[in-house]
Amino acid sequence: MRNTFAKEVTNLAKTDKRVVLLSGDIGNKLFDEFKEVDAQRFYNCGVAEANMMGVAAGMALSGLRPIVYTITPFTTTRCFEQIRVDVCYHQAPVIIVGTGAGLSYAELGPTHHSLEDLAILRTLPGMIVLAPCDAKELQCALRAALQQDQPVYIRIGKKGEPVIHPNLERLEFGKALPVTKGSDIALLSTGTLMPEVLKAAELLKEKGISAEVMSFHTIKPLDTAYLTQAVQSFKLLVSIEEHGVIGGLGSAIAEWLATQPISKPFLSLGTPDEFMHEIGSQEYAREKYGLVGEKIVASILQRLGQSACV
Secondary structure: OHHHHHHHHHHHHHHOOOEEEEEOOOOOOOOHHHHHHHHHHEEEOOOOHHHHHHHHHHHHHOOOEEEEEEEHHHHOOOOHHHHHHHHHOOOOOOEEEEEOOEOOOHHHOHHHOEOOHHHHHOOOOOOEEEOOOOHHHHHHHHHHHOOOOOOEEEEOOOOOOOOOOOOOOOOOOOOOEEEEOOOOEEEEEEHHHHHHHHHHHHHHHHOOOOEEEEEOOEEEOOOHHHHHHHHHHOOEEEEEEEEEOOOOHHHHHHHHHOOOOOOOOEEEEEEOOOOOOOOOOHHHHHHHOOOOHHHHHHHHHHHHOOOOOO
């Protein structure tokens, strides 16, 4: 996804002279093409992320369209005060991009994990919060973000994510995208965990359970129109995310469900309320926290009261 990000930002810079790119000491070679378009619009701010966010806010309030890019924990938790006070308080149209989200950098330890970014940023007034599932959603999200007059946060993976929507040309914030149709349960996924969710849907199909899969690329604003229809149509709603179970997509859906006149069985899958102290690959981390196809199915079957053998 980061290669797609670099290409799309370069394309946007060619057509919109307001676009400037700020990087937190990463991706220098990645942005060579951007610098060929206009080196004066690329700023390597070094390991000074809080300062970078303040600079971006000032640029946005001066008529530019800054895009801030670095590894997710360093563009969210490290500079949360600047996002809150400099960006959101002024409704400065800054596009904040966090790469290597979730457990993408599991092998680098907790300093590089981001399992709370969706939770903290969706609490900020006026902030749009996105987690594209593939490169096509990311492309469309960047184009749409540039049309907004408010802050936008985009959480992306690292590299090698499969394309889920090869023909996608545009997306609408707050409107989830269908991936597969189903009739029994709804699997509501956000971010790059989608391949495991699709695997889970196939395994459920083998057990006679028809699962609809939806890509909730937008966590805020939430697609309540789809949810309103889903609570009428499915016997179970399941949110699945590479993020803590506190404050992410699952929490957003649960908050909405609590306001509705109809109750509906709901299962929220994500990482537990703990730091991951082991060192391992992203695949190892997902397995550990039950975020792989087989374990997702086991959790769903347990919730449905069926056998968990897959």
